[in-house]
Amino acid sequence: MLKSTLLQRWLRQELPGWVAQGWVAGEHQEAILASVSGGRSLSGKFLPYALYLLGVILGGTGVFVFFAANWQELAKIIKLALLFGGLWLAYGLAWAVQTRRSDFRHGVNALLLLGVMLFGANIMLIAQIYHIDAHFPNGILTWALGGMLTAYLMRSQPAMVAALALALVWSGMERWSFGEVFHWPFLVFCAAALPAIHRNQWRFALHAAMVGLLWWSLQATVEYGSDHRAVGGRLYAVQLFGMAYLALTLLAARAAGSERPRNQAEVIERYASAAAVFFAYRLTYPTLHSLGWAQDEIIAVPPLGIVLTLMAMALVLGLSLWNWRNLRREAGALPVDKWAWALLATALVLVAMSLPQIGRANLMAVLFNLLFFAGLVWLIMLGYQQRDLFKINLGFIFFAVVLLSRYFDTFWSQLGRSFFFMGGGLLLAGGGYWMDRKRRQLISRMGAEQPGAGQ
C-alpha cells in the first residue's frame, strides 16, 4: 500500500471518476478520504486558526508598543499593576471564552498564547525595572516553563510550540554565551513535552520538537571540536549522534506498527532517518577522521567517547534484531532485509575501526563514502518496496549532495577555476535532470503497481 499522503492524492483524483461510473456514491467521498487520512480533516481550518493567532499576537504587540512609548513616565507601582493586570486579563478572557463558547477553541488558544507572551514580557520588564542582571538565560527558561505549564493544564498546542521554541532559544544562549556545547537540559525539556504531545496527538508540536532536536544536535556537533585540540572528539560526537538517530528511527519504525501512535511514529521516523543520513554524510569527510591540524599531533582518545560509542553500537544492534521481523516482511522482490544486515555490519565495523585514531583519515573517509553510497541505494530500494516517497526523495537528495561535495573536494584544487565551474554546472544540470527523471520513473512505477491502478 502506498503511504497515506500519496494514497490520499491518488484517491482525490480517482474518486470523481468512480462516482461518475456509479461505483461509489457521491456522499461517501469525504468519508473515504477521511478514513484514509486517519480522521485528519483536509478542509481549510488552518487559515482561520492562523489568523486568530496572528491577530492576538499583533494586538498584544500593539499594547506593548503603546505602553513602551510612555513607560518611563509611569511610577513603579503603576508599571507592576499593568504587568500583572495584563497577564490576569489574558488568562481571564481565555477562561471566559472557554466557559461561554467551548466550541471556540481557536479563540481560547489564541488568548492562552497571549498569556504566555505576556508572561515573557513581564519577566523581561521586571528584570529591567529591578535591574536583575543575573544569568539571563534563566529568564528564557522560566518563560518556557510557564508556556509548558499552560500547554499541559489547558491542553494548548500553540502554548506548547511556544514553549519548545523558547527552550531552543534558552539552549542556544547557554551554548553561545556560557560554553555549554552539549546542553543536555534541553533534551530533558523535550522529553517533558512528549507526554502531552502524545496524549493530545499534537502534530504541529511534534514537528516543532523534532526540528528543535535536530537543530540542537547539529549545533552541538558543529561546535564541539571547533577547538583544534578536540578534533578527534568531534568524530565521536558525529558517530554517536548518527547512531542515536538510527536507534530512534528503528524505535519509531517499530512503533509505527501499532495502532494509536502510528501517525506520530511516522513523523518521528522521518525526522530521525533524515538526521541519521545527515550524520552518516558527515562521516564521509576526510577532515573529520584526521587527528588534528598537524598530522604528527596525536590526540588523546577520550575513554568516555569509546564507551559511549560501544554502547550506541550495542543499542543499534539490539534494536535492529528487534525490528528484524518487520524488515523481513518488507522484503519482496528486493532482499532489503539481507542488504540491511550487510550495511549495518559494515557500518559497525567501520565505527569500531575509527575508535583508535591512528592516522588513517583518507582510508576511513573512502570506506565511509563507499558505505554511504551503498546505504543510499538501499534506502531508495526500501522506499520503493514500502511505497514511501519520503525515503526515495531522501535517498536522491543526499545522493546529489554527496556527489557535489566530492566534486568540490576533489576538483577544487585540481582544475582551473573556469573548468571547475563549467564542470560543476554540467554536473548539476545534467546530473540533476538524470536523477529527477529516475526518481519520477520510480514513483510512477510505484503508482502503476497499485491494486486497481490502470483499470
Added chain:
Amino acid sequence: MKYLTPRILIVVAVQTLALVFMIGMKQWTLNTGTPIVLETEPIDPRSLFRGDYVRLRYSISELRVNALAGEDDFIKHDRVYVVLEKGETYWRPVSLHSQAPPRREGRVVIKGKVKYRFEPYGKKAEKKKAGVRLRIRYGIENYFVPEGEGMALERPAGGEVVTIRVAVDAYGNAGIQAVLVNGEPRYTESLF
C-alpha cells in the same frame, strides 16, 4: 474541559508567583545585603551607548590573579568568589576562591563568573602566571535609567565621579542600591 477553573487558576498563580519571586529575591538582596561602595571605571569611549541601559565597569571587574591571595586556576565560565575589604573610600579585592569562603568580620564575599581569561602571549610559563588576568561579571554591569540620562553616567563630565553602592547578600549575590555622583545618590532603588 474538566476542572477548567482550577486549571487556569493554577497557571495564573504559578506564573504570578514566579514574577513575585524574581522581585522578592532582588529586594531581599537589597534589604539584607551589606552595602559596599565600588569604584567605577570609564567605559571604552569608542563603544556605542546601548539604548537606555548604562554599562558599568568596576575596579573589581578585571583582576590580576597573581596579585591576590586564594586560588588562581580559573578558566572561562568558572564561578568565582571574590573577597572584598573596605579600603579608604572603596572596597578592594583581597582573594579569589572557587567555593564560597567562610565569612569574616569586615569582609564581604561577592559572587561572579569569569567572562574572559587573558594570558600574556609569548612569555615563559612563570611569567605567564604573573600576567594572567580575569574579567569577571557580577550581575551589576547594567543599569536602566530614563532615556537620555545614560551618557552622563557612562561618560561623566569633568570633575564628576560616579560610584555605585551595591548590596551583597549572604550568598554573594549583588544588587545595585544606588548610583552616586560625587558621593550623592542620583538614583536609588526601592520596591515601589
